[in-house]
Amino acid sequence: MKALQVISSMVLMLFGAVFCISSLKMGLGDINTPGAGLFPFGASCLLILFSIGCIIESLLAKKMADISDLFSWKKLKPLLFVLLPLAVYTLVMETIGFVPAIFLVLLFLFKISEKHSWKQSVAFSLATTLTSYLIFAYFLEVEFPGGSLFG
Amino acid sequence: MDVLSGLYQGFAISLTLTNIMYCSIGVTIGTLIGVLPGIGPVATLSLIIPTTFSMAPVSAIILLAGVYYGAAYGGSTTAILVNVPGEVGSMMTCIDGYQMARNGRAGAALGVSAIGSFVGGTLGTIGLIFLAVPLSKIALKIGPPEYFGLMCMGLMLVIFLARGSMLKAITMALVGILLSSIGIHVATGQPRFTMNITELLDGVGLVPVIMGVYGISEVILNLEEGVEQEIFVNTKVKELLPNREEWGRSVMPILRGTFLGFILGIFPGGGVTISSIVSYAVEKRLHKYPKKFGTGMIEGVAGPETANNASTSGAFVPLFTLGIPPNVTMAVFLGAMMIYGVAPGPLLIKEHPEVFWGVVCSMYLGNVLLIILNLPLINLWVKILKIPYRILFPLILLFCVIGAYSLNNKTFDIGVMTFFGLIGYIMRKLNYEVPPLVLAYVVGPIIEQALEQSLSISHGSYAIFFNRPISAIAIFLALTMLASNFLPGVKLRREKIKE
Numbered sequence: 001m002k003a004l005q006v007i008s009s010m011v012l013m014l015f016g017a018v019f020c021i022s023s024l025k026m027g028l029g030d031i032n033t034p035g036a037g038l039f040p041f042g043a044s045c046l047l048i049l050f051s052i053g054c055i056i057e058s059l060l061a062k063k064m065a066d067i068s069d070l071f072s073w074k075k076l077k078p079l080l081f082v083l084l085p086l087a088v089y090t091l092v093m094e095t096i097g098f099v100p101a102i103f104l105v106l107l108f109l110f111k112i113s114e115k116h117s118w119k120q121s122v123a124f125s126l127a128t129t130l131t132s133y134l135i136f137a138y139f140l141e142v143e144f145p146g147g148s149l150f151g
Numbered sequence: 152m153d154v155l156s157g158l159y160q161g162f163a164i165s166l167t168l169t170n171i172m173y174c175s176i177g178v179t180i181g182t183l184i185g186v187l188p189g190i191g192p193v194a195t196l197s198l199i200i201p202t203t204f205s206m207a208p209v210s211a212i213i214l215l216a217g218v219y220y221g222a223a224y225g226g227s228t229t230a231i232l233v234n235v236p237g238e239v240g241s242m243m244t245c246i247d248g249y250q251m252a253r254n255g256r257a258g259a260a261l262g263v264s265a266i267g268s269f270v271g272g273t274l275g276t277i278g279l280i281f282l283a284v285p286l287s288k289i290a291l292k293i294g295p296p297e298y299f300g301l302m303c304m305g306l307m308l309v310i311f312l313a314r315g316s317m318l319k320a321i322t323m324a325l326v327g328i329l330l331s332s333i334g335i336h337v338a339t340g341q342p343r344f345t346m347n348i349t350e351l352l353d354g355v356g357l358v359p360v361i362m363g364v365y366g367i368s369e370v371i372l373n374l375e376e377g378v379e380q381e382i383f384v385n386t387k388v389k390e391l392l393p394n395r396e397e398w399g400r401s402v403m404p405i406l407r408g409t410f411l412g413f414i415l416g417i418f419p420g421g422g423v424t425i426s427s428i429v430s431y432a433v434e435k436r437l438h439k440y441p442k443k444f445g446t447g448m449i450e451g452v453a454g455p456e457t458a459n460n461a462s463t464s465g466a467f468v469p470l471f472t473l474g475i476p477p478n479v480t481m482a483v484f485l486g487a488m489m490i491y492g493v494a495p496g497p498l499l500i501k502e503h504p505e506v507f508w509g510v511v512c513s514m515y516l517g518n519v520l521l522i523i524l525n526l527p528l529i530n531l532w533v534k535i536l537k538i539p540y541r542i543l544f545p546l547i548l549l550f551c552v553i554g555a556y557s558l559n560n561k562t563f564d565i566g567v568m569t570f571f572g573l574i575g576y577i578m579r580k581l582n583y584e585v586p587p588l589v590l591a592y593v594v595g596p597i598i599e600q601a602l603e604q605s606l607s608i609s610h611g612s613y614a615i616f617f618n619r620p621i622s623a624i625a626i627f628l629a630l631t632m633l634a635s636n637f638l639p640g641v642k643l644r645r646e647k648i649k650e
Contacts, residue, residue: 004581005581008577008581008583009322012322012326015326015329016325016329019329019332019344022343022344026341026343030611032607032610032611033607034338034602034603034606034607035339036336036338036339036341036343037343038603039328039332039598039599039602039603040328040329040332040343040344043325043328043329043332044325044329046321046325047322047325047326047329050318050321050322050325051322053318054316054318054319054322057316057318075375078371078372078374078375079371079375079573079576081374082367082370082371082374082548082572083367083371083569083572083573085548086367086548086552086565086568086569086572087566087569089552089565090562090565090566090569093556093562093565094562102549102552105548105549105552106545106549109544109545109548110541110542110545116541124542124545128545128546128549132549132553136202136553136557141205142201142202142553142556142557142560143560144556145562
């Protein structure tokens with residue numbers, strides 16, 4: 001856990017450093033008119049400072065939780081099963097349109113969540129897609145992309 | 152405008168057919184997410200916000216408020232019947248509520264928690280009126296330096312009360328502030344940190360960020376841990392009212408819970424969780440036989456359940472009068488109200504009386520609706536509780552996707568949500584607190600504006616923050632809380648209290 005904590009604090013420090021340099025480039029302004037970079041500059045300097053504090057705190061900590069199974073395959077499975085379809089969905093929705101894209105994502109999710117047969121998964125996905133389309137597109141007037149593939 | 156004419160106007164607004172409908176939808180959604188473990192009010196509110204853009208601001212806020220206090224009601228059902236808090240605020244109800252269910256008193260536990268919630272919510276709303284009106288008049292005298300100080304103090308209180316390391320919570324708040332600075336700088340019109348991405352000119356959207364760090368990451372963690380539990384009461388819940396003896400024992404905890412919850416709700420960092428914990432601790436300490444707590448004591452249900460509802464009313468006081476969100480849910484409210492063009496703060500009651508009075512009066516209606524939803528209709532929620540999570544999670548994801556997309560009709564926002572889902576997951580795994588990030592993200596632009604305005608007034612002198620008593624005291628308190636992290640005695644006590 002210690003190593004991961006230190007690494008995460010270092011990532012935050014780096015994040016702060018990027019913002020700090022960009023803020024300086026933007027300009028801090030003069031005494032009467034604060035520049036666009038002043039506030040983020042202050043916040044990023046503090047972030048660097050407190051990230052160093054976190055690193056020291058992690059190094060000084062006597063006992064830390066075991067992380068042997070923190071990011072194990074068993075635990076990573078739900079992460080991938082949720083984030084991957086969402087990422088794919090983001091990429092294909094404009095092309096194939098809302099209805100087919102969401103149907104495929106739901107089918108994948110219902111199918112991987114065990115205990116559902118193909119028939120059940122298709123039925124659930126189809127019903128959910130059509131109901132949500134009806135509610136959001138017709139009643140709440142959300143404009144969904146029809147998909148460039150279909151003109 | 153005095154209180155009576157305000158109430159008259161408020162009821163006239165909240166009792167229109169449209170607003171009754173929105174209030175009913177709000178409290179029903181609130182109860183639903185309260186009952187269902189695995190989705191909280193913060194993610195739900197951010198899901199609903201995009202669907203409210205076509206509504207009048209007052210109707211939209213009535214709906215959102217209904218979700219907020221409705222969730223505090225619904226959480227108790229799951230806590231009592233499944234021993235899992237439907238909402239974090241119902242955590243303490245699990246202890247004695249579940250034991251009462253095991254002892255055959257599930258109905259009484261559900262009844263006392265619904266009635267306690269009603270009393271807490273209703274009396275809390277009265278408190279909100281009588282505190283908000285005079286406070287908003289005082290708040291009118293508050294200038295940018297005071298705002299800067301109070302916002303910093305509020306943020307520091309949330310950090311101070313964070314569960315894990317305080318240093319980590321501070322870094323999260325700073326990340327939130329930096330994220331909020333992405334986009335066009337209002338004062339100079341200069342784009343900041345946009346990396347030439349057009350979509351980022353308007354900043355990183357509040358809704359996708361919240362849905363990511365709360366909604367998506369919660370779904371992943373729930374799938375990992377498995378939230379499906381066996382319902383203790385499989386048969387119909389009968390006898391929903393406590394008996395005479397139980398009533399007698401519940402009256403004082405309900406009254407104490409109302410007072411404690413309301414007061415704790417007002418202060419930053421308070422909210423439903425802390426008020427129910429404090430109420431439980433107080434009831435246990437005041438009881439003749441404290442050792443009996445944990446075996447099914449009705450006082451341990453009545454107090455915390457009342458307190459968490461009273462705190463939802465209290466939380467609106469700083470938001471409506473000062474524009475300061477005391478907790479992360481109120482931060483989402485602040486963000487939503489900004490989108491609707493109704494900025495909360497000292498001028499809210501003066502400039503938008505219909506919003507303040509309409510929303511406050513709708514809370515009375517909402518509390519009545521919630522009693523109906525939670526007592527006669529309890530068996531319906533028990534049935535919903537039986538829906539397996541493997542069916543629910545694809546639906547939650549679907550709503551997240553639609554919610555993120557419908558905000559600006561851009562798939563970019565779904566990408567942002569997915570990215571923050573990953574970030575939220577990593578944060579939770581590595582014990583980084585989410586609330587300071589979201590709260591800082593919402594109040595970041597307000598703090599920046601207050602800082603810039605203060606510096607303009609003082610011609611660049613930072614002494615302005617220490618020359619004015621309110622800002623000086625607020626900054627002193629914030630620094631004291633920060634310094635306390637480095638005092639071993641205070642640090643140890645803070646950790647003990649949290650345990």
